[in-house]
Every structure is written in structure tokens, then in C-alpha cells.
Amino acid sequence: MGAAVGLFSICMATGVNAKAKETLQVDFQQAAKKYRVPVKVLEAVSYNETRFDAHNGKPSVAGGYGVMHLTDVSGSTITGTDNTSKVLPDSAALHTLNKAAGLTGYSTKRLKEDTRTNINGGAALLAYYQKKLGHSLTSHANSWYGAVEKYSQDTTKQAAAFFADNVYKTIKKGVTKSGVILTAQKVKPLKDQSEKLDLASVPSTTDGPDGLPVEWVPALYKEFDNKGDYGNYDLANRPSDGLKINYIVIHNTETTFDEATNLFASTPSYTSANYVISSEQGTVAEMVRPQNVAWHAGNWYINSHSIGIEHEGYAAVGGYWYTEAMYQSSAALVKYLAAKYNIPLDRQHIIGHDNVPGLTPAAQKTMHWDPGTYWNWQHYFDLLGVNFKDSQGTGSIVTITPDPDHNLTADSGQKVTDDGVDLPLKGSNFVYLYQQPGFDSSLISDKDFSTSSVGTTEKDDWTDKAVDGQQFYKVGQSGDWTEIDYGGQPAWFYNPNDANTTNATGKLVTPKGSSTIPVYGSAYPTSSILKKNKVTGTKPSPIYTIAPGQKYVYGGEMTSDYFNSHFNSNSGKNVIKGTDQYVQIQFNHRIGFVKAADVTVSDQ
Template identity: 80%
Template sequence: MFNGYLFRKRGVFLTEDSVLKKWYLVFGGMLLGIILMVGVMTTARADSQSSLQRDFQKAAEKYQVPVKVLMAVSYNETRFENHNGKPSVAGGYGVMHLTDAASGDVSNAGKTTQSIPNTAVLHTLNKAAALTGISVTKLKTNDAANIAGGAALLADYQKKLGYVLSSDLNLWYGAVEKYSQDTTEEAAAFFADNVYRTIKTGVTKNGVTIAAQSVAPVKSQSESLKLVSMPTTTDGPEGLPIEWVPALYKEFDSQGDYGNYDLADRPNDGLKINYIVIHNTETTFDEATNLFASTPSYTSANYVISSEQGTIAEMVKPQNVAWHAGNWYINSHSIGIEHEGYAAVGGYWFTEAMYRSSAALVKYLAAKYHIPLDRQHIIGHDNVPGLTPANQKTMHWDPGTYWNWQHYFELLGVNFKDSQGDGNVVTITPDPAHNLTTDSGQTVTDDGVSLPLKGSNFVYLYKQPSFDSELIADKDFSNSTVGTTEKDDWADKAVTGQQFYKVGQSGDWTEIDYGGQAAWFYNPDNANTTAAAGKLVTPKNDKAIPVYGSAYPDNSILKKNKVTGTKATPLYEMPAGQKYVFGGEMTADYFNSHFNSNTAKNVIKENTKYVQVQFNHRIGFVKATDVDVVDQ
């Protein structure tokens, strides 16, 4: 979520006794019945696992669409997930993401309704209903019907483009582009290329297998779509659908008040780009871009990504400083990416198109600016610390509990579940079968209203190794000493990809050092963690040390440079003996920005060295002279 400049889951006993024989006949028959029932259930379960594959095959045969094309389109729309009949943030239903804007309004857990924009891309559901004769309701909720709808659309697009319903996979490139509903060459090609890449590499998920097959799609079919081309003056990888939509940059009054971002020359001016911050808008794509581009809002992002098609608006060049993170130090050293969506809404899911566009962009930016692909540098807005204890209470918590960090990093080429060692550093990798299960009694809530457990990206942290224990709390989140199940209570949640020092194990529970506390989470047979490697940071001289929300220069240096109202303020203490995972070392600096002043002199530097750590849900900074950094 965007922020401004400063505020910004027997045996049977056999006997000759006649009485026992009678009992044996009764119970033996029951046992046989149970065995047969289990066999039937097992077969049904196996059938269920392959039913989706059969649904694809039947639909492909009926509408004369190559089954691999149909399955690959579905995978790139939804990864074969039906999301229990809930629409995406772009109004898409089922495994084929058939869209219905009229009934796809997103409600914020029963509170404020957010309307999805009424565009042509959001009406494929009604079109599929007309082509198949299947009701809209069934298309939304029944997998076989939904797949049939997607196949009918692909066949219709193929015919209207003037092509035959061929069995040759390579002759469907244009229809696949049309299925994306993209209106630009770059966006349509990005989707179609991903579809054909899926066929080439193969995939197995949710009981569906696409066997790898060499393909060479006929891309000249694109000409039949008469798409427009985006300008090429943007900063992003080739082929990604990015358009330049400049954020507002002007003085707002005669007192030096200006916005919505700062000119800089990163990293040439000394401001190294260390982070990419993932946000979600809590508005529509158009509302977010308009806010940054035409309103004196004191807020902006470098990029905004749409949920509908994964198209991207570049609004602030990466070398400039967008006002997005609510922490001026992080702003100065980061690139902010907004994603269209609503973090509070469980069940309304982020689209695959958006994930893929975002990952392609992040991979490009990380390589260009040498940003590590880990969760201390590719962070959520919720991982950004405040600059003061008071700021901690007001910091945002997006992209929220339903952002799929595991899948997102897989798209970046990183699998958190790949073991990296056998020491005491663990990566949080929640397993839905062993985390946030209904048997545990755990819930996720929004003002007391239960949200879906499925898709949550965190483990709860307790004071003791028991579900009956209280959740941990944070003094800078609330005045309570007990944590809550509220979606925005970041104090008691360790999120996918974050790494911590494992103190010990008690039965099914793991203890970690977390935010100056001992925290426990349910981890039977290490189901919710993966062994990792890394350096550890611990206080020197058996003394507690301060933890900061920035790596600012000494207060005297700031004062000397006439910087007022800003100083390095401790947020927490790191207790003696505790250990936290190392996230890098940096030299203190402060970006003393001014309107229309773009010079290296604006970057105030000092020799103080800081070390970054994963301190709690958020990252933190400690002075290098206060700590020992050791290999685990």
C-alpha cells in the first residue's frame, strides 16, 4: 500500500465357539464392508486427482482445441486453482479465469465495497455462457463447465481470426494472445510466450500434467489481432508490457512544499538501491495511477502493475526516489512496486498475470542493481520498519497474508524449500497440511470476522509451545501483551521466506529468537521450515544493544548539515545471547533532498557501519561495533 514522504496456513479372533462365530460373521462382514469402502474411497480419491485432467481432455475434444494449449492457458491464468468459486481481484472465476465484472465486485470482508473497473476484458464469462449454453453460475463454480467455457472461447477466437481448428499446437498463438484480452502487442505476447514456454518445459500440479513438448509457435498470427505497440522508453526487460505514465513532480506552494517524488541519480550519487518493496494498492489500477500522476498526494511508486493483464505503468524512474515506504531511509534505497489488489480480502486472489509480470520486472531490476533475491531485500511493505517507536504503530502491512511469497520467488528462480544446510538457521516455509489447520483451532480474522485459512503465508508465534498459549505481542504494535489473529497484527507472524535462528525444539514446536523475545511455532517434523545457511548477528560483550529502523548517520552529523526533525532512534533492544540472521552491511547515509536539486551533495555520508538483520516481522539495523557477525 502506498505511503507518503515521511508517513509513508485386527485382527478378528477366530474360534469354534458358535457365539463367537455369529459375532465374527457380523463384524467380519462389517470389516469387509469397511475394506471395500476404503477401496472405493481410495479409487475415488485417485479419480478425483485426475478428474481435472479428464475435464481438460473432454473440453479439448469437444471444441477441437489442442489439450496442451488449453491446459497451458489455464496454468498461466490460475495455476489450475479454482479458488473455491471466489473471484480474483480482476473478477475472474475458476481455473480458466472467466471474468464477470458485474458480479465481481470485491467486498472488504463485508465492509467497504471496492468496485472493479468495468472493461471489456472483464466479460468473458457471459461470452462463454453464450457459446456453451452453460449457465453463468455453473461456469463459475463447476470445474468441467469452466474448462469447457475456456475451450469454447479459444475455439471462437481461432475461427474469428480466420484460422482452422487445427491439432497443431503451434497454430494457436493468435488465439492464445486473444484469450489474454490484452490490447497491446507486448502484453499479449508476454502472455502467449508464457503459455508456450509452459508447454515446452512441462508442468505437474493439482493432478494435471502437461508433458514437455518442443514447440515453435507461429507468431505472425499476431498481425490478425491489430494490437497497438507500447512506447519503448521504459526501464524494464524486453517483452514486458510497460508504459511510461509519469508521476506528478511539481511545487505545491511558495513555501517549498512539493511532490510526489524526488529527483536523484541512484546509484551514481552514492544511494545504493538495496531493496524492492512489494505493495498492493487497495484501489483499482486506474485510481492508483491517477493518484500518483495528477494529485498532490505526497505519494508515488516506481511501478504500478494491473491485476487484469499484468500490464505495468512505470511512474518514477528507478534512479529517482519514490515516496512509498513510510520510511525515508528505505525510500532512499529502494524501488517501490504497487500491485492492484486488496490485502484484507481473503479469497479474492492476486492474478497469475500480475505475479508473472511483477516477477519478470523484479528479476530484471535485481540483476541491474545487484539486489539479492531473498526476503531481506525483496520485502513487503509490512517488512519495512518505522523510524521511531511511534511510527511502528502506523506502518502498513500490505501485501498481506494472502500474497504468495513461495510462488513469487519460484518465478524469480528461488525455491525456499530447497535445503541450504543443517545448522540452526531456518527458513519459514509453511505447509498447508501442518499449518493453520482447522484441527488446531487457529483462525485468521478481520475485525473478528473469520477469513479463509487457505493461502495464508505465515506461521503464528506463541509464548509457549502449545496452541493453548498466548500469542506473542509487540510493544510498538499495540498496548496489549497478547497477540491477536487479526490479519494486520504483524507482531505474531513469521512469514514465508523469512529466516530466523532456531534456539531449540520441544516436541512438535520450534523456538526462535524473534524481536527480542522467545517465540514458538508449530513445526512437526520440521514441516513448516527448511534448513538454511547464513551468518548470524549477536550482541558483543554480553550486553543488550539498540535496534534501529534506519542506517542514518550520527545525530551530530545530521545537525551539522542542517537536517532537523530526523535522527537515528532506537526501536528495540537486542538481548544479550540472542541471534538474528545477517542481511548485509552498509555505511550510514541520509538523502537530504530538495526540489529540483539533483546532486551527489544531497547525500550525507558518515563512516558509521550498520548491519541489517531480520529482527521480527520487519527488518532492522544495528551498529556494527555493537555486534559479532559469525557463521552459524
């Protein structure tokens, strides 16, 4: 799961155009006045649906169009590079576009493609829902809670309330984006309006924060034969059994929500996730309890110490973007889990599947690259309460903080490609890394990804990309170019006036002595300890080396262990403890581990 199996041939720019940006505030004001909807409610609904992003008239994976996310799935399909197509799932939530057309008199085509018209459609829907609930078209924002819940098209009390609560939090906090200035306002919505919506209530049998719409959908757990073959996850008792949960791994499904949950729940797929989040409404399926070990990361050590969260969506962005509802739900879940299990809210612990290392050099080449180039880490961490752009001094550690609107420039010849076909530059979450300071230089490469000495612009080539939130040691500066230690080699990226970095504090890890040291994809015990415990076919395998003088950012220390799992057993005896201490580092695009005895850890 999470591998790119259905990549898009569609290519387009994202976001509202410059002219729309200039008039977006006025468009909201005029639509609000026309349909007698409080402008702050209209703007906050749009922000929580799309963050004011029209996505160039293309639909989300949930079939939503425009800044108001008016939905229509009629004939919507996803075409992959293998020329196969999948029809988007149908539901009552995916047909608001036609209703908006009937209320406004505008064509569905115009509602899809014209931002001002789309906003009018959203305003008309809100007014319609308000009247259907028996309420007046009042100017008081507090009296629109029920209509906002209905606008979400959610079918459960928990999901509808989660959306409406986020809308009112936006009004209370305020937001400035894309030319829209929504000033903060004290609000106290009338939540008793929900009673008239007749929504179902989901029993609370799940592990998640209050208010988040989480449903228990158990993954398959059974023996497949009498020879020890079983799936799709392992019983454990984390962290009481000694397996500390250190990571939350962000995936995307490359399938629909239903396909992903069915794969984990109904088939011997040998894969699972602790949670799956839908794009359509941000609803959550808990499938493997956090104390148990889901099979999701492609690295047994990371699996043993992580929670995996799959997100409905497609990494090659096309028009099928990650929705705001999904970001909001995911961030709420991650914030809850991070607090419960004491997981740091940083990019060495809240990681993408693309940040998980392989256990061997051969495995590096097959490791996944989701959630990919267009996952908005900056916005995601904002929702978690972390701002990567908060400067922390003038030291030698930098956080990668590219502006997703301007970090890649067509004038320089930079591009993102899918089998050679151009994808959007805007919305990408990384900076390219070059062998020398200059756009005429070649991109760096990785020995375990390609036999070539030159990197590529392909979306899945993780070897030459430093991603939003990752931290590295700044070696030096040459004009507009910054040099960092990256993956055992020097790497340069375009950084005029520090436009793509923010100073950070932390600890640095460097080899002791004058010899190279190994980098591992796990913190496993020694081979002798594993052999003593009858573990075969597994050993700590170096995947890279670090030369003396190179420095990498510290991500914590841990004692070596191995989860020797067995079917229908969650005994603490399954956790084999070693004696080696390891230090985690941000090594390249992926994290890595070095033995504490091999390195010096120091403040920058």
C-alpha cells in the same frame, strides 16, 4: 498507499475441492477433445490465468471466474468494512463469460461455479478465437499462438505476447499442480499469427525487461506552494549519487489500478511508486524512474534505497485474489531490476511493505501490513528462480517454508480474522508464533504494536507471524515445536518433522559483550553529522534492543547515509555520508539495523 483501507467482509475457502482435484486432468482432456483444442495449450492457459485455482466460484479483482478466468464484471462490487462499495472497472477484457455461455449453451451461473463447465467454456473460447483468426483446429500446439494472445484479452502487442510467451514457456517446462500433470514438450510457436489481431504497440520509453508490457505514466512532480511544499517524489541519480538501491518493496494498492495511477499522477497525494501493476492483465505503469526516489515505504531510509512496486489488489483476500498475470509481470520486472541494481533475490531485500520497520517506536504501530497474509511468496520466488525449500545443510539457520494448504490447522484452533470475522486458512503465508510450545499458549506480542502482552489472529497483526522465506536462528526443539529468536524474545511455532522449515546457511549476528544493544529502523548517520549538515528533526532512534546471546540472520552491511532531498535537485551533495557501519538483520516480521561496532558477525 498499500494500507488496508477497504477490507472485505466476504469469507470463503480458496481452491478447487478435493473431488475436482482428482478429476481436473480428465476435465481438461475431455474439454480439449470436445472443442478440438490441444490439451497442453488449454492446461497451460489455465495455469497462467489461475494456476488451476477456482477460488470457490468467487471472482478475482479483475472479475474472472474459475480455473479459466472467464470474466464478467456486471454488478461486481467490493464492499469494505466501512459499508462503502466500489464498482469494479469495466473494460472489453472483462466480458468473456457471456461469450463462453453462448458458445457452450451453459448458463453463466454454471460456468462460474462448476469447474468442468468452466474448462469447457475456456476451451470453446480458444477454439472460437482460432477460427476467427482463420486457422484450423489443429492438434499442433505451435499453431495456437494467436488464439492464446487473444484469450488474454490484452489490447497491446507487448501485453498479449507476454501472456502467450508465458503459456508456451509453461508447455516447454511442464508443470504438476492440483492433480494436473502437464509434461514438458518442445514447442516453437508461430508468432506471425499476431498480425491478424491488429493490436496497438506501446512505444518503448520505459525501464523494464524486453517483452514486459510497460507504459510510462509519470507521477506528479511539482511545487504545491512557495514555501517548499512539493511532491509526489524526489529526483535523484541512484546509484551514481551514492544511494545504492538495496531493496524492492512489494505493495498492494487497496484500490483499483486506475485509482492508484490517478492518485500518483494527478493529485498532491505525497505518495507514489516506481511501478504499478494491474491485476486484470499484468500490465505495468512506470511512474517514477528507478533512479529517482518514490514516496512509498513510510520509512525515509528505505525509500532512499528502494524501488516500490504497487500491485492492484486487496490484502484481506475475500474473493478478490492476486492474479497469475500480475505475479508473472511482477516477477519479470523484479528479476530485471534485481539484476540491473545487484539486489539479492532473498527476503531481506525483496520485501513486503509489512517488512519495512518504523523509524521510531511510535512509527512502528502505524507501519503498513501489505501485501498481507495471502501474498504467495513461495510462488513469487519460484518465478524469480529461487526455491526456498532447497535444503542447504543442517545448520542452525532455518527458512520459514510453510505449506500454504496445510500450515494453519482449524483442529488446533488457529484462525485468521478480520475484525473477528474468520478469513480462509488455506493460502496463508505464515506460521503463528507462541510464547510457549503448545497451542494452548498465548501468541507473542510486540510492545510497539499493542499494549497487550498477547498477540492476536487479526490479519494486520504482524507481530506474531513468521512469513514464508524469512530466516531465523533456531534456538531449539521441543517435540513438534521449534524455538527461534524473534524480535528480542523467544518464539515457538508448530513444526512437526520440520514441515514448516528448511535448513539454510548464512551468517549470524549477535551482541558483543554482556550488555543489550539497540536496534534501529534505519542506517542513519550520527546526530552530530546530521546537525552539521543542517538536517533537523531527524536522528537515528533505537526501536528495540537485543540481549546478549540472541542471534539474528545477517542481511548485509552498509555505511550510514541520509538523503537530504530538495525540489528540482538531484545533486550528489544531497547524499550525506556518515562514518558508522551498520549490519542489517531479519529481526522480527520486519528487518532491522544494528551498528557493526555492537555486534559479532559469524558463520553459523
